[in-house]
Amino acid sequence: MYDELSLFDNAFIADLLRKAGNQVEYWDIRATVSEGTTIDFTDQRSTEISSYEMTNCGIRAFINGGWGFSVLKDLNKDSIRSSFLKSIKLAKLTQSLLKNEFKIIERNPIEKSFKINCKLPLSDVDIEDKIKLVKNHEKIATSSSKLVTNTRTIYMDGVSNYVFINSFGSKIKQKLSYLRLLNMVYSRKAGITQRSINSVGGLGGFEIVSTEKAEKLSEKTALESIKLLDAKSPIGGQFTIIADPKLAGTLIHEALGHACEADLVLSKESILKEKINKEIALTDINVIDDPSMGQGKKLGLPYELFGSYFIDDEGIPSQKTTVIEKGVLKNYLHNLETSSRMNFPPNGHGRASSSSAKPQVRMGFTYIEPKDWNIEELIQDTKNGILCKDFLYGYTNPTTGNFQFKCKFSYKIENGEKKELMRDVALSGMILEVLKKITAIGDKNTFGFSSGICGKNGQNVHVSDGGPYIRVDDITVGGLN
Amino acid sequence: MDEDIDIFELAKFAIKIAEKNYPNYKCAEIFVGKSEYLNIEVEENSVKYSEIGRNHGISIRIYRKNGSIGFAFTNKLNKKVVEKIVKNAIKMMRVGTPDPNFKNLPEKLKNYVVVKDLYDKSIKSLLIEDAIEFVKDLIKVCTEDDQTVSQSGDFTASSNFSYIFNSNGIEVSGEESLFNISSNIIVKDTMNGEASNGYESQMKRKLADIDGTKTAEEALRNAKRNLGRKKIKTKKMPVILSPKGTINLILNPIASAINAEMYQYKRSFLVGKRGKKIGSDLINIDDQGIINGRVGSSVFDGEGFPCRNKKIIVHGLFLQSGLLHNSYTAGKEGVESTGNASRRSFSSVPSIGITNLIFQCGTAQKDELIQNVKEGILLNSTADSPNIATGDFSGLISQGNLIQNGEIKHALNETMFGINLLDLFENITSISKEYKIYGPYSAPYVKIDNVQIIGAQS
Numbered sequence: 055m056y057d058e059l060s061l062f063d064n065a066f067i068a069d070l071l072r073k074a075g076n077q078v079e080y081w082d083i084r085a086t087v088s089e090g091t092t093i094d095f096t097d098q099r100s101t102e103i104s105s106y107e108m109t110n111c112g113i114r115a116f117i118n119g120g121w122g123f124s125v126l127k128d129l130n131k132d133s134i135r136s137s138f139l140k141s142i143k144l145a146k147l148t149q150s151l152l153k154n155e156f157k158i159i160e161r162n163p164i165e166k167s168f169k170i171n172c173k174l175p176l177s178d179v180d181i182e183d184k185i186k187l188v189k190n191h192e193k194i195a196t197s198s199s200k201l202v203t204n205t206r207t208i209y210m211d212g213v214s215n216y217v218f219i220n221s222f223g224s225k226i227k228q229k230l231s232y233l234r235l236l237n238m239v240y241s242r243k244a245g246i247t248q249r250s251i252n253s254v255g256g257l258g259g260f261e262i263v264s265t266e267k268a269e270k271l272s273e274k275t276a277l278e279s280i281k282l283l284d285a286k287s288p289i290g291g292q293f294t295i296i297a298d299p300k301l302a303g304t305l306i307h308e309a310l311g312h313a314c315e316a317d318l319v320l321s322k323e324s325i326l327k328e329k330i331n332k333e334i335a336l337t338d339i340n341v342i343d344d345p346s347m348g349q350g351k352k353l354g355l356p357y358e359l360f361g362s363y364f365i366d367d368e369g370i371p372s373q374k375t376t377v378i379e380k381g382v383l384k385n386y387l388h389n390l391e392t393s394s395r396m397n398f399p400p401n402g403h404g405r406a407s408s409s410s411a412k413p414q415v416r417m418g419f420t421y422i423e424p425k426d427w428n429i430e431e432l433i434q435d436t437k438n439g440i441l442c443k444d445f446l447y448g449y450t451n452p453t454t455g456n457f458q459f460k461c462k463f464s465y466k467i468e469n470g471e472k473k474e475l476m477r478d479v480a481l482s483g484m485i486l487e488v489l490k491k492i493t494a495i496g497d498k499n500t501f502g503f504s505s506g507i508c509g510k511n512g513q514n515v516h517v518s519d520g521g522p523y524i525r526v527d528d529i530t531v532g533g534l535n
Numbered sequence: 536m537d538e539d540i541d542i543f544e545l546a547k548f549a550i551k552i553a554e555k556n557y558p559n560y561k562c563a564e565i566f567v568g569k570s571e572y573l574n575i576e577v578e579e580n581s582v583k584y585s586e587i588g589r590n591h592g593i594s595i596r597i598y599r600k601n602g603s604i605g606f607a608f609t610n611k612l613n614k615k616v617v618e619k620i621v622k623n624a625i626k627m628m629r630v631g632t633p634d635p636n637f638k639n640l641p642e643k644l645k646n647y648v649v650v651k652d653l654y655d656k657s658i659k660s661l662l663i664e665d666a667i668e669f670v671k672d673l674i675k676v677c678t679e680d681d682q683t684v685s686q687s688g689d690f691t692a693s694s695n696f697s698y699i700f701n702s703n704g705i706e707v708s709g710e711e712s713l714f715n716i717s718s719n720i721i722v723k724d725t726m727n728g729e730a731s732n733g734y735e736s737q738m739k740r741k742l743a744d745i746d747g748t749k750t751a752e753e754a755l756r757n758a759k760r761n762l763g764r765k766k767i768k769t770k771k772m773p774v775i776l777s778p779k780g781t782i783n784l785i786l787n788p789i790a791s792a793i794n795a796e797m798y799q800y801k802r803s804f805l806v807g808k809r810g811k812k813i814g815s816d817l818i819n820i821d822d823q824g825i826i827n828g829r830v831g832s833s834v835f836d837g838e839g840f841p842c843r844n845k846k847i848i849v850h851g852l853f854l855q856s857g858l859l860h861n862s863y864t865a866g867k868e869g870v871e872s873t874g875n876a877s878r879r880s881f882s883s884v885p886s887i888g889i890t891n892l893i894f895q896c897g898t899a900q901k902d903e904l905i906q907n908v909k910e911g912i913l914l915n916s917t918a919d920s921p922n923i924a925t926g927d928f929s930g931l932i933s934q935g936n937l938i939q940n941g942e943i944k945h946a947l948n949e950t951m952f953g954i955n956l957l958d959l960f961e962n963i964t965s966i967s968k969e970y971k972i973y974g975p976y977s978a979p980y981v982k983i984d985n986v987q988i989i990g991a992q993s
Binding site: 458479 | 578579580581584585586587588591603604607609610611616619620623624627628631632633634663664667684685719721731764800802804806882919924925927929931948949951952953987990
């Protein structure tokens with residue numbers, strides 16, 4: 055499957071360098087060859103079992119602030135050459151019209167190969183074993199209660215070979231592998247339908263499905279959807295909330311992370327413009343984005359997190375970046391362009407959803423560092439509030455700073471005690487205000503994470519986020535009552 | 536580029552391979568898609584980025600007699616790889632589970648209706664230089680305005696060719712064009728430094744219908760209307776949805792709730808409501824697949840079945856025939872497909888989607904609607920969506936203004952609202968004559984009484 059990428063040999067690269075000559079200031083080429091499987095079951099029946107074999111290639115050229123990008127599907131030297139020239143032409147045209155000129159600062163070239171280590175490589179696993187796994191989860195979910203009306207389990211895996219070359223002289227090769235298992239359960243009682251979704255996944259091989267979290271996936275989802283049947287709709291108003299690690303992670307991703315993306319800062323869309331070295335949060339809080347490999351291991355997992363990568367899609371190695379230190383904004387997240395324009399070292403956040411899409415500034419694994427509260431104390435110390443667990447979705451408007459999340463489970467807290475369950479609790483607040491309303495940060499025993507898909511300008515990438523339990527005062531809670 | 540590849544021949548080759556390797560299959564379908572696009576992006580109110588690209592691929596969907604399905608796709612359009620993926624699809628089919636609910640893929644039908652203006656041939660000669668003119672219109676609007684800080688936006692032109700061939704005798708092909716322009720404008724209040732943004736977009740089949748100036752002007756109006764944000768108190772009051780609000784809050788959720796797959800799996804809040812009143816007499820909603828020139832129109836759907844027009848909700852009555860079907864869900868219910876099989880590209884199995892979802896307009900004047908409100912909210916957009924299974928909605932008003940004594944006042948900050956969609960449908964008391972088309976949706980202004988607003992003002 056992978057021989058297509060061998061066409062990027064030294065002679066061919068030298069030929070491209072010659073063709074570019076001094077017409078362009080920067081260029082890069084990304085190419086991917088991938089294979090994968092999808093297994094989709096509903097109510098214990100297969101609705102899709104599929105496999106694919108795909109190639110993707112994108113060529114970028116840059117002149118004085120203008121970019122040209124050309125996407126092709128046929129990996130052969132002729133079509134790459136002709137697309138290469140097209141992207142140069144596009145860059146010339148773009149730069150002839152633009153008013154913001156800038157340069158891309160040259161970075162050290164990297165020549166390296168990377169590989170995701172898999173205990174059980176996906177190519178060694180028979181399709182029947184994958185189906186058996188899905189069937190098993192479907193069975194567990196369906197038979198867990200008579201209230202379950204509908205179940206769905208999706209298994210997705212993929213392996214790919216990736217090549218990156220650029221005009222700095224970088225040549226990077228990667229062998230990647232991922233797996234994701236998703237389970238959805240609907241239950242119904244007294245005319246009310248409730249749903250829960252959970253997924254596990256990351257970078258690695260088939261061993262991912264044998265982790266405890268993966269094995270309990272469908273059981274957990276079914277229990278949750280049944281539990282939600284008895285949950286009440288919330289009463290709207292202003293509340294103190296305690297967010298679990300998953301929600302705390304989403305909160306930091308939405309309420310801070312997006313506004314730290316330097317492309318939004320440059321386009322004046324971010325409320326965090328001109329806030330570097332300013333105190334924007336409680337002095338106790340540290341926020342990190344660290345997409346480097348090895349995070350999974352630190353969390354006791356035999357695979358890598360979805361938000362991790364060896365190197366970004368512009369050839370910059372992933373690294374730990376301190377976003378907030380003791381409440382002070384320290385760094386934005388950068389790609390090649392923003393780091394050049396703002397004169398910061400690049401920190402490896404130029405990511406693309408595929409080789410056919412252009413890299414944008416994206417987060418990796420964003421988290422709040424733990425402090426000292428244990429969870430029992432945290433609840434006991436909260437007179438009246440809501441304990442919010444897990445999330446359904448979240449979004450933010452980086453310009454106004456208004457954000458919103460939908461929680462999966464929420465419990466009322468009365469006089470320091472956890473009480474009844476509520477569903478569809480929506481939380482809203484303002485980015486810069488909420489960071490100052492955090493009144494307690496949990497200890498390292500409460501640390502957790504979640505992985506999900508984050509969309510920006512039509513591109514979806516895998517991200518992870520996390521943190522300990524945190525408490526936030528004065529959050530607007532939406533409700534039907 | 537495999538320009539010379541004969542995709543018709545390749546499709547037939549794929550079916551032959553299937554026949555050779557599994558003669559006893561029930562039915563099979565080949566889908567070939569080819570697309571080309573160009574895109575120009577504006578950042579910081581300047582041309583920044585241009586892109587061209589193409590995509591193509593082939594997929595096979597094959598069923599065994601017992602209903603088990605196999606699917607495979609590739610974008611390598613050569614016989615060697617196609618043979619491999621057909622064999623893969625057969626392998627997938629063999630290990631799938633039986634499905635007695637699967638009846639058949641569409642069979643060769645009567646005539647297809649002619650739907651005009653789905654392909655604008657000017658796309659063939661469209662150069663990136665021409666496309667840039669549209670983007671210049673966006674930029675100009677901002678350059679001429681004092682409060683504007685920045686604009687991002689883009690223009691995209693694409694053409695999509697699809698060819699569907701199945702073993703039941705369906706063989707259709709067609710080409711469609713799509714043009715898109717969008718603008719997101721950031722404005723700043725020079726007095727207090729408050730920033731806000733406004734968004735607007737157009738999606739059209741015909742290039743000449745794209746108007747960059749209008750798009751940016753509307754984005755700018757939205758941005759300015761969103762300045763001066765204030766918190767309000769928690770209270771019940773009427774809400775007037777702008778066409779965008781109507782799409783967010785009514786049409787989008789309806790599109791999911793009438794999807795036969797959602798319905799049959801009981802994932803829709805409309806389960807059990809067919810043939811019943813689900814709201815105000817004023818609600819009339821259609822799904823119209825064959826209107827000339829519309830973005831959601833097509834001659835045939837993702838399975839090659841003819842598209843058509845149908846009524847969904849009539850005077851608040853959710854019709855017995857008001858579900859959107861593909862061949863699978865139709866077969867399961869024992870009815871004919873409604874031509875709503877949708878697939879994003881060759882790489883997906885057909886799901887179900889709307890064609891053009893139309894909320895029929897009413898008789899009220901939009902301005903009068905607003906003038907008659909003593910205290911209420913004009914809701915332009917929410918990025919939230921309801922829980923389709925329960926119909927419960929609670930979310931943030933991302934762009935909205937207070938209405939006081941019939942006048943549009945300040946924008947809203949941190950204001951949320953909550954309502955169940957069935958209550959919302961019941962509480963619709965007026966619908967405007969004026970309407971707007973956004974992509975596959977047509978929507979008027981809609982007035983809803985008695986909505987729970989949750990403000991952050993203590």
